[in-house]
Amino acid sequence: MHVLHHANEEPLYGQWMIEELKRHGYQIGPGTMYPLLHGLERKGYLRSKRDRSGSRYRKVYRITSSGRKA
């Protein structure tokens, strides 16, 4: 899956992934992307970490070893 492919290359966060999919021609909003990321995390394919950028926090997702196999 595309999300796992990118997570394998570098840690990603939801808004970045939305922009990336737009680049590929997919219109996916936050209401779709965030549940998708949560789902992948629940399956153990991704692990999230809160990351601070300026005064805001965002969740950064990294791939796990089972995510790499999937």
Ligand SMILES: [Zn+2]
């Ligand atoms: Zn891509």
